[in-house]
Amino acid sequence: MIKVNSEADKVCVAKAREAGQEHLFEGWDELSQDDQRGLLRDLRSINFQLVKRLVHQRRQGQDPDLDLGMLTPPEVHALPAGPAGDNGNGTGGTFPAAEAALGEGKIALFLLAGGTGLGLPGEPTGMLPIGPISGKSLFQLHAEKIRALNRRHKISLPLHIVIHPDHLETTSEFFKSENHFGLNPSDVHFLPQPLLPLIDRRGRFLRTEPGKLALSPNGHGGVLDDYLDSAGAETLRESGIEHLFFFQVDNPLVQIGDEAFLDHHISEGYEVSSKCIDRTEGEEDLGVFCRIGETTGVISYSRLPEQERSGRLEDGSLSFGSGDMATHIFKLDFVSRIHAENLQLPFHTTEKTVSFIDRHGELVRPTEPNCFEFSCYLYDALWPAKKNCIIYADRNAEFSPIRNMGGESSSLSAQRDLSQLYTTWLQRCGVEFTGKARDVTPTVEISPLYALSETELKSRSDLPGEVTDDILLTGGKK
Structure with a gap:
């Protein structure tokens, strides 16, 4: 005893x-x-009843119950064409449903910033420097986009940041030290992810230190149970919220609060709307939009049968080519329906290699996977939706993920893609690239507070007539 x-x-x-x-x-x-x-x-902190169910699921080899033999490509819609990266104002028109919802405080933002991060140990991904010239962090870039949107609509959008609990203190202190990047502190809410134990092949918990369990976050899908349960959804509803806009911290090109996207979602009465981009190759690590019978959702590329994963059409594009960029709008009533109908999201199992303390108190460093991690994904919530929509997004304008330390899909490639997008904006606004900039591609950075979109950039009275070298455009409305 x-x-x-x-x-x-x-x-x-x-x-x-x-x-x-x-x-x-x-x-x-x-x-x-x-x-x-x-x-x-x-x-x-452990929910033992949930863990018991997950251990049983793993032993039975159970995966989320989807009939992969009935897969067909989904229907994908296009929004009105406009300039690249134009945040919904590309046509110069208006989006009354979106503007009304934004202006009346019916939109809440959810920044998905969980995970272990790619920066220094203990440093979340959102703190990575991403400004091509300024070196501003991902958190600052996203905050400036939100500030620009607030300024445009004369509002103050609530921002909920889903964060790894190990990063909670670091992230909240970072925001405080930067004065919340100009956001109203009362509008910024940090939501630490609950943790689940990693289990070995015998269903046993592991210790990474004598007094510490091996734990991992329960996935971004956990936000629906952990913070948007019946009580959480009702709290949002009482504050006037009707729609939830989810986006990933590691995509600096994301169009936060895209008015055209919001307008289509609201005016057509969708429960869920999602953005997709073209997958570049069969093995690209992206969720894939599919249709099974009358329902549409996302599955991991690794679960696609080989023919569907890599098969191509006559034009060379992938037959299942719609990749999930993890930008979604959920109607709050839909989230409430999930709970009312007890529609639990499935947990996915991933093999992990984790060092652990053995029964003798010695640290063991395995060379092969020795345990399992459980997580639920937000995209699994798409399947129960009675009416959902997939919107095509220009990959070059809206998607440049940061998943690696170097090469493609890294902070360096994202900085390059940001600069290329800003260069395109300037060129379409009639700015000439001369001198050194004619022969060597310059680095260009435009703060969202200077212009959130190409349309806003065209309206500036202080645009440079030409660019001869690297250029950073920053400042307030003019």
Whole structure:
């Protein structure tokens, strides 16, 4: 019998033992008090009933129940054509449904910033420098887009940031140190992701340190249960929110609050609307939009049968070529329906290689996958939607993910893509590239506070007549 101080800790130990995790208490008396407290703290955070279900799911080899033999490509819609990256104002027209919803405070933003990050240890992806010249962070770039949108509509959009709990303090302090990048602090809400234990092939929890469990976030889809459950959705509804705009932190080209996208979603009465981009190759690590019977959703590219994954049409494009860029609009009523009908999102299993503490207190460094991670994906919420829509987006204007430390899909390639987009804007506005800039491609950066779109850029009275070298355009409305 191990000794613990409180009744709550006794209950915690009993739950762990009942769940078959008694191995965690081997050598308990040899642990320091700090390690004992740390282990109990991690165990108290565990939803043992959920973990039991997930362990059973893994042992049964159960995957989300989809009939992959019935796959067909989905229907994809195009918004009115406009200049690249024009944030919904490309035609120079208006979008009354979107403008009304924005102006009346019916839109809430959800920035998906979970994951372990690609920066320094303990540093979230959102803190990576991304400005091609300024070096501003991803968080600052997104915040400036939101500020520009707020200024355009004379509003103050609420921003909910879904964050890895290990990054919560770092991220909140970063925002404070930068005065929330000009956003109203009361509009910025940090939502730490709940953690799930990694389990080995025998269904046992692992320890990465004597007093610390191996834990991982439950995935961005967890936000629907963790913060948008019945009570959470009702709180948003009481504040006037009707639609939720989700976007990824690691895509600096994302068009936050795209009016054309919002307008189509609202005016057509969709429960869910999503943006897609062309997949470049069969093995590209993107979710793939598909249709199964009367429903449309996303599955991992790795679950596609080989023919569907890499098969091409006569024009050379992939037959299942619509990739998920993780930009979605959810109607709040749809989120409420998910909970009312108890439509639980499935959990996906991923093999991981994780160092762990063995029963003798020694650190073991495996060379092959030794445990499983469980996560739920936001895109799985698309399948229950009774009416959803997929909108085509120009990849060059709206998608440049940061997933690698170098090469393509890195911060360097994203900086290049930002500069190329801004260069295109200037050229279409009649700005000439002369001198050095004629022979060597210059680096161009335009702050969203200077111009959020090409249309806004054209309206500036202080545009340079020519560009001869690298250029940074920043500043307020003019």
